[in-house]
Amino acid sequence: MQSIDFSPDAIHEPKNQSQNSSPKKEDHLSVLIFNAKTLIKNQEYALGLQLLLKALQDKSHRRELYYLLSEVMEKLNLKNERTSVLKYLAENNPQINDLIAWAHDLYIHHQDQPAKEAYFFAINQMPFNPPELFEIYKNLGNIFLKEKDFESSEEFYHKALTLNADSDHLWVNLGTLEIQKNNFVMARENFQKAIHLNSNNDKAWVGLALISHHEHDLNLCLAHLQQALEICPRNKTALQMYIQIGVTERVYERVLNACEAYQKIVWDDGDINLVMIQLYHLTHQSDLARVELEKELLFRPRDPELQRVQQMLGLT
Secondary structure, eight states: OOOOOOSGGGOOOOSSOOTTTSOOTTOHHHHHHHHHHHHHHTTOHHHHHHHHHHHHTTTOOOHHHHHHHHHHHHHTTOHHHHHHHHHHHHHSSOOHHHHHHHHHHHHHTTOHHHHHHHHHHHHHHOSSOOTTHHHHHHHHHHHHHHTTOHHHHHHHHHHHHHHOTTOHHHHHHHHHHHHHTTOHHHHHHHHHHHHHHOTTOHHHHHHHHHHHHHTTOHHHHHHHHHHHHHHOTTOHHHHHHHHHHHHHTTOHHHHHHHHHHHHHHOTTOHHHHHHHHHHHHHTTOHHHHHHHHHHHHHHOTTOHHHHHHHHHHTOO
16 A cells, blocks of 8 residues: 655645535635544544644634544543533534433443433434434433332333344343342343343353352352353453352362463453462462562552462462
8 A cells, every 4th residue: 555644744635626525725624624534534543633623723613623523532542532522512502413422421431410311311302213222221221220220220221122122232231130129030031132142242141140149059150150251351240250159169270260361361450460379379389379479569569468468378
């Protein structure tokens, strides 16, 4: 592929193009936006952002500019700045998509009450059912579940279900709701439906593990957790359960294997690394316990829990 020169001198209005495909030469703002789009298209997001911010200095209220800012800020993981842009769009002559995007952003940032209000406001403004309606209903169900308003949670989950009954994630949410209601029979059915739709849904396997644990079937619980961890080794909820039950059942090697797989992905999780030190000691692998302990002490030399384990294991 021919290389593209992204130096400032090379960014200009293209010549010999139709009026529909390029901005008017005298329109400085359009030139900036056009060149920013070119940079963004070629994944030069930081340079594109510079041009968009320069365009913003012209105090323009063109919505296209703010949509591009939102897009490039998402690419650059500028979460707070993107939130400000989405808020501006939602508060200034918003389209329905602006309201939905703002509500989603609040939800992602765990601002549940403002997100709930923003979702309801968006729903009331909808002249039609947009594709995002399923996600809106599902997210509202999640918010009500966290608030332990099970009736409202179920209402919105079932509204989402009428729009898409083939979402394995939604069936997991419904299973979680039934566990909260202590309805383990229905919870199992919902988790099994999720697995039928997607056997690689690790959260559904964790849900089945929770039910098996409630029924005191620890072997089946471990089997479900192992399935979840094979699918997603970084699922910490599954790993923590696996550690707790595996240590009780004294399947130390299996637990260590799961911890090591997790550590390859999340190397700086002090809690899991501390568990590994103790498991190495339990399995008479003192050299590995010492290496792991020394590594952790480099990052947390004054950690009282590490010092306690060091003394307890005699690894001074």
